Amino acid sequence: MSVNQQIENWLVSRKKSFLHSNRPFITLAFAQTLDGSITTDQGDTLALSGLASNRITHQLRSLHDGILIGIKTVISDDPQLTVREWQGENPQPIVLDSQLRMPAGAKLCTHPDKRCWVLTLQNQESENSNADIDIFRIAENGADFVPLDSAMKLLREKSIHSLMVEGGARVITEFLKAGLADAIVMTIAPGLLGGYRAVGDLEQTLASSLPLVSPMFAEKLEQDLLIWGDLHYGENRS
Template sequence: MTANQQIEHWLTSHKSALETAKRPFVTLSYAQSWDGSITTRAGETLGLSGTESTRLTHQLRSLHDGILVGIGTVLTDDPQLTVREWAGSNPQPIVLDSRLRMPPTARLCQRSDKNCWVLTSLKDGSEFGSQVEIITLEGDAEGRVNLRAALALLWEKGIRMLMVEGGSQVITAFLKAQLADALVLTIAPTLVGGYKGVGNLGIGCKSQLPKIRPLYSQMLGDDLIMWGNLQYQETVES
């Protein structure tokens, strides 16, 4: 089977276990260089995926009910988060935006097919039109949207499979909270020496680091695609 077929079969196989979870199955998906960089520096865009990998990303979007990015990705890339390169349904666009910095001119605010859901810890969203749904949730200790509360709400709204594309702070937050279930990683054959896709997880012990098991890989064009389930080691209390 091709990488596209293998990954679709692998993702679909998880759907039978969703009803007992009471939160969406979360897939992290992003592209990086061989040295782990996603861009040259924070706030800049660097297209790393090849043509075939881009089509895979759009295929992955079609396999999920919702797609989530952080406000930094919106401000930097102004994405559409659609399946333009693949035949399928567009997922529900969702933005994590604790301080409600979402620009009303963003392309996600202009979508005719789906209203964009903006998850925030603030209450004022009066400047947005009918194409944006502002959803206020409790904040965590750092004032960011509480991810567990966000996932519980998304479950209630019918999101069973959620794809998280970034950016780095969002990817890191899902890993630190142990709320990411799977990873699809595109590795481009280049060295960047820039801004990493995963930040500090605050883990000092190797046994407690997230692991990908089982791990699958296949070439797709010039890129290496790696995917698998994320497993977490529970912290042992002394």
């Protein structure tokens, strides 16, 4: 069975367990170097993964209702978040943007078939009134980050039953800290970068409390290593 079919079968099976949940099924998907870096220390993005790995990324997009990134990724990479290297529908693009810094000229503001959703904090006013986006304000909880629990409930109410989270590092880390990510698909490129890590401090002091990937699957994909599996937290580790 091809790795593409393995990934699809696994995801379809996992998503069925969330049919009656009050939030989407959430998959973390990102590429990193062998030392865990996703960008240089200066935040510059490099093309880390190969063509086959990129096809997996686009396949994953087609298997989710929504795709989410943080505003820093929008500003630094200006991604399209569309399905171009695989057959399937484009997921709903979603941006976490606590200070409403969404650039009017971003590619996501001219998405081919969907208006980008921007999730921000309750007290933020938009200066980007001409952008082709929809803004959703989430009640604050005292932090400088959009509250993920409330944001995920909102997305479920908006018929986002499955969500792919592509980054950046702060976003990936916050989902893991909140115990909200249910699955992970990680591409490991063979290079060493010594840059900014994909996962930051999860503020855990016990090894038994760390997020665990189980079962974990791995497949060599050209020069890359593809790892995927279910995420478990705390007492639910198995």
